[in-house]
Structures are given as structure tokens and as C-alpha cells.
Amino acid sequence: MTSEAEKAESCPVDGNRSDGKDRRSFIARFSSLWMGLGLVSGYGYFASIILRFLYPSRQTNAKDKSWQFVTDLGSIKQGDSLTFISPAGEKAVITRMNMKGDASDFIALSSVCPHLGCQVHWEANKNRYFCPCHGGAFDPSGKATAGPPKAAGQSLPRFTLKVENNLLYIRAKTKSLV
Amino acid sequence: MGVIGNWFKERLPVSGVELAELTNEPVPNHMRRWWWCLGGTPAYLFVVQIVTGILLAMYYQPAPETAFESVERITNEVNFGWYIRSVHKWAATLMIAAVVLHQMRVYFTAAYRKPREINWMIGMCLLLCTLLLGFTGYSLVFEQLSYWGVTVASNICDTVPVVGGTIKQMLLGGESYNENTISRFFILHAAVLPTLMVMLIALHIAILRLQGISELQFEDEPEEGPKHFDFFPDHLYTELIVGLVLMILLSTLATLYPAGIGTHADPLTTPEHIKPEWFFYPSFLWLKWFPGTVAVLSSGFIVFVMFIWPFIDAMIVKATKYKDFYVWVGIAGVLMLVGMTLWEALH
Numbered sequence: 001m002t003s004e005a006e007k008a009e010s011c012p013v014d015g016n017r018s019d020g021k022d023r024r025s026f027i028a029r030f031s032s033l034w035m036g037l038g039l040v041s042g043y044g045y046f047a048s049i050i051l052r053f054l055y056p057s058r059q060t061n062a063k064d065k066s067w068q069f070v071t072d073l074g075s076i077k078q079g080d081s082l083t084f085i086s087p088a089g090e091k092a093v094i095t096r097m098n099m100k101g102d103a104s105d106f107i108a109l110s111s112v113c114p115h116l117g118c119q120v121h122w123e124a125n126k127n128r129y130f131c132p133c134h135g136g137a138f139d140p141s142g143k144a145t146a147g148p149p150k151a152a153g154q155s156l157p158r159f160t161l162k163v164e165n166n167l168l169y170i171r172a173k174t175k176s177l178v
Numbered sequence: 179m180g181v182i183g184n185w186f187k188e189r190l191p192v193s194g195v196e197l198a199e200l201t202n203e204p205v206p207n208h209m210r211r212w213w214w215c216l217g218g219t220p221a222y223l224f225v226v227q228i229v230t231g232i233l234l235a236m237y238y239q240p241a242p243e244t245a246f247e248s249v250e251r252i253t254n255e256v257n258f259g260w261y262i263r264s265v266h267k268w269a270a271t272l273m274i275a276a277v278v279l280h281q282m283r284v285y286f287t288a289a290y291r292k293p294r295e296i297n298w299m300i301g302m303c304l305l306l307c308t309l310l311l312g313f314t315g316y317s318l319v320f321e322q323l324s325y326w327g328v329t330v331a332s333n334i335c336d337t338v339p340v341v342g343g344t345i346k347q348m349l350l351g352g353e354s355y356n357e358n359t360i361s362r363f364f365i366l367h368a369a370v371l372p373t374l375m376v377m378l379i380a381l382h383i384a385i386l387r388l389q390g391i392s393e394l395q396f397e398d399e400p401e402e403g404p405k406h407f408d409f410f411p412d413h414l415y416t417e418l419i420v421g422l423v424l425m426i427l428l429s430t431l432a433t434l435y436p437a438g439i440g441t442h443a444d445p446l447t448t449p450e451h452i453k454p455e456w457f458f459y460p461s462f463l464w465l466k467w468f469p470g471t472v473a474v475l476s477s478g479f480i481v482f483v484m485f486i487w488p489f490i491d492a493m494i495v496k497a498t499k500y501k502d503f504y505v506w507v508g509i510a511g512v513l514m515l516v517g518m519t520l521w522e523a524l525h
């Protein structure tokens with residue numbers, strides 16, 4: 001314990017009384033602890049600013065959902081499909097299955113594969129949506145039928161649609177302007 | 179010479195002789211055989227990457243609107259742009275191969291055993307840094323596969339429980355690929371990872387020199403006579419010659435198989451044939467075999483086991499008194515990696 005002895009020497013008051021020594025080493029340890037805590041929290045605070053700077057400021061631009069205009073019914077025939085991107089960046093494939101003239105004619109599915117986010121596309125000859133990334137496949141209603149999405153029981157999410165005055169609307173996320 | 183020498187001596191109190199003695203590490207004789215110097219190859223290639231990378235960064239423009247066009251311009255218009263870019267790409271490929279080979283030689287000679295456990299773990303960090311450099315570099319081209327590679331990789335992060343979502347957001351600078359993403363990847367690729375790597379390499383070599391390289395005696399070598407040769411100049415000359423051979427090899431590859439460029443990234447269509455770079459084939463296959471979270475957590479576990487392998491190995495040896503178990507584990511691991519890579523390459 002040379003360091004103890006050195007400390008005692010450099011601090012001559014009460015140098016040889018053992019209880020005083022204990023008290024001093026306690027004070028020394030206590031103040032080192034506080035010093036350490038101060039340094040850690042000081043530098044830690046700067047580190048936290050860096051992390052917050054790196055963290056995207058608007059965690060999400062997506063605000064509430066709203067009805068958004070897609071197309072007029074006349075411009076999409078049975079069997080056709082089109083891609084819709086909402087202002088918040090959601091991607092949907094809308095396919096027309098019938099010609100009745102109301103919302104039940106259409107199926108709107110998210111075209112983002114629930115596995116790891118690639119774009120699925122419609123394969124008419126196989127009557128399925130296919131994801132080329134890891135071979136995921138989905139039936140026309142969006143239910144997974146092959147690949148990792150099937151193993152994990154993930155389906156393509158569905159969007160709600162409505163028809164008003166012969167115009168097709170989809171309910172999707174909007175982007176706030178602020 | 180004397181005048182200049184004295185001028186420096188008066189100002190810098192170091193003696194050349196002392197410096198030479200300090201840095202002149204005796205190199206064990208077995209290092210005359212090239213496969214013991216595989217560790218030097220990635221180090222040399224790293225320097226090639228720094229030089230060609232800095233050159234590429236003079237023309238490369240890291241933004242979604244400009245990245246692809248600037249790589250096109252480097253390839254087609256800039257003088258020797260195709261050459262610098264292709265050398266950068268080939269050196270990246272060779273570097274990954276060299277790191278893997280170096281790690282295999284360390285593994286199969288059990289050079290990770292006490293007291294070299296720490297350097298094995300630093301080596302693992304170097305392996306991960308190299309793979310990350312390869313991945314982030316590829317994403318900079320902003321062709322289709324760059325975009326979808328980043329998308330898949332960030333969603334892989336997302337499947338990690340608890341922290342995954344935050345890591346994904348930090349990586350992309352948003353919820354999904356956006357205007358901040360490419361500059362983040364560029365900074366990671368050209369500043370953060372290389373700096374980290376320089377520090378790790380320095381540590382790796384410092385520890386190596388403190389401990390000395392593990393020595394071996396070959397049967398066909400005389401028992402008598404010097405067991406070491408000098409690092410300077412003998413080993414340095416060897417490395418310089420090997421380096422020139424590497425540059426010739428890189429130039430040949432760059433000329434015969436120059437780096438191409440695919441189609442521009444398109445967030446609305448994933449191309450029909452999607453494959454990562456060859457060094458990610460095993461993990462790519464893993465992802466196809468197992469559902470998301472299972473695949474990601476098991477890969478993480480495998481990397482963790484590789485990290486702490488020296489300690490696991492020590493426990494196995496202590497428990498079974500059998501010293502060569504690691505060889506069988508190693509053979510199984512290599513066969514699996516090679517098998518998976520070939521499988522994916524042929525499909």
C-alpha cells in the first residue's frame with residue numbers, strides 16, 4: 001500500500017492516526033467518484049447531442065390517414081393494376097378484379113414485401129404476387145403462399161378503398177407540411 | 179548530409195540507430211513462406227483502397243440525384259476513371275478473400291490460443307469492418323442492387339428485437355431510404371469505417387509485435403543457424419515485391435473485367451434477379467432458408483461464437499483433454515461456407 005503511505009505523507013495533518021487515514025481515504029474515494037460521475041455525465045451529454053443529431057428529426061412524416069384520390073373508374077379495366085404512392089411514401093398495388101362499378105371491384109395491397117421490404121409484382125401467368133428478393137409469393141388476396149413470408153405467416157397488408165362519383169379513393173397516410 | 183542530420187538531431191531528440199532497433203522486429207524464418215504473410219496482403223490492399231478511394235471521391239457525388247450519374251461519368255469520361263474504379267472494386271474483392279484466408283490460416287494453426295485471444299477478437303472486428311466497407315461501397319453506386327441491398331439490410335436491422343428499429347433509423351436517417359441515406363453511407367464508407375480500420379490495424383500489429391508471431395519449425399529446415407531474419411530491409415523488400423505483383427494482378431483484372439454499371443435505382447420495382455455480392459451469399463441463403471428474426475438472430479449468434487471462439491476452444495480442450503477438436507469445427511465451418519457460396523453462385 002505504498003500509495004496510501006504516499007498520500008499520508010503528502011498530507012501532513014494527523015499523518016499517523018489511523019482513523020484519520022480512513023476518513024481521508026474515504027473522502028478521497030468519494031471525491032474521485034464524484035469527479036468520475038461529473039466527467040462521465042459531462043462527456044455523456046455531448047455524446048447524447050451527437051446521437052440526437054444523427055437520429056432523424058421528424059421520426060415520421062406520416063400523419064393521420066385520409067382519403068386520397070387514385071383514378072377515375074373509366075381508366076382502369078378488369079385485370080389491370082396500377083401502383084399508388086401516398087404522400088408519406090406508402091406503396092400500394094391496386095388491381096381491378098370486377099366491373100361492377102363499386103369499391104368491391106378492387107383489391108389494394110401494399111406492394112412492400114413484409115419479409116424484408118422489397119417490391120412485390122403481379123405475375124399474371126401464375127396468379128400470384130412474387131417477391132424476387134428471397135422468393136416470397138402471395139395469392140391475389142395478399143396471403144403468403146411460399147418463401148420466408150409464408151414461414152413467418154406474414155401477408156401483404158390491405159388498404160381500404162371507396163368509390164364516389166365514379167372516382168376511386170384510397171385511405172392512406174398523408175404527409176404533414178411542417 | 180552531416181549538416182542536415184545535425185540540424186534535425188538538435189531539434190528532434192531521436193537517434194536513427196535507436197529507432198531502427200526499436201522498430202526492427204526479428205521475423206521468424208517461416209515467414210519466408212508466403213502463406214504466413216497473408217495478413218500483409220489485406221494491409222497492402224487497404225492502402226490501395228485508401229489511394230483509389232480518395233481519387234474516386236474527387237468525382238463521386240453522394241446524393242440520390244447525382245450518385246449514379248457521377249459513377250457513370252467516372253466510368254466513361256474521367257481519364258483512367260474506369261481503371262481507378264475497377265482497381266477499387268477488384269481490390270475490395272481480393273481484400274475480402276485475403277482477410278478470410280488470413281483468418282483461416284490463423285485458425286487452423288490455432289494461433290488464436292492464449293495469449294493471442296485479444297488479437298483474434300480485433301481480427302474479427304477487422305473482418306466485420308471489411309465486410310461493411312464492401313457493403314457500404316457497393317451501395318454508393320446507386321444502381322438497382324445498391325438500393326435494394328440497402329433496403330433489405332436495413333430491414334434486417336429492424337428485425338433485431340428492442341434496438342433494431344433505432345439502428346435502422348440511424349442507418350437510413352429516416353423510416354426508409356430517403357435523401358439522407360446515401361450521404362450517411364458515403365461518410366461511413368469513406369471516413370468512419372476506414373478510420374476505425376486504421377486504428378484497429380495499428381492495434382493488431384502493435385499487439386502482434388509485443389507478443390511476437392507464433393513460431394514454427396519446419397521439418398526441412400536446419401535445426402541450427404539463425405531462426406530469424408530482419409524486418410527491415412529484408413521483410414519490407416519482400417512485401418514491396420509482393421505489392422507490385424498485386425498491383426499487376428489488380429490491373430490485369432481491372433482491364434479484363436472492368437467494373438460495370440447496372441440500371442439506376444428504382445424504388446418502385448425490385449429487379450427480377452437479385453443477388454448480393456458473392457461474400458454475402460451464405461447470409462443471403464440463410465435468409466431464404468429461415469424466416470426473418472430466426473435468420474438474423476442465428477447469424478448474430480454465429481458471429482458471436484466466432485468472436486469468443488478462443489475461450490470456447492480453451493474450455494473444450496480443458497474439458498476433453500483433446501487438443502484438435504477445433505480442426506473438425508474449422509473443417510465443418512469452411513465446408514459449410516464454401517458449400518453455401520457455391521450453391522448460391524450456381525443457382
Ligand code: HEM
Pocket residue numbers: 224227228230231232234235238249252263266267269270273308311312313314315316317318319367368369372437
Ligand atoms: C478497405 C477499404 C475499402 C473497401 C473494401 C471498399 C469497397 C468498395 C466497393 C465494393 C465499392 C463499389 C465499387 C463499384 O461497384 O463501383 C466502393 C466504391 C467507392 N469507394 Fe470504396 N472501399 C474501401 C475504401 C474506400 C476509401 C478509403 C474511400 C475514400 C476515401 C472510398 C471511396 C469510394 C467511393 C467514392 C466509391 C464510389 C465510386 C464507385 O463506385 O466506383 N473507398 N468501395
Ligand code: FES
Pocket residue numbers: 113114115116117118131132133134135136147148149
Ligand atoms: S423481401 Fe420479399 S421475400 Fe424477402
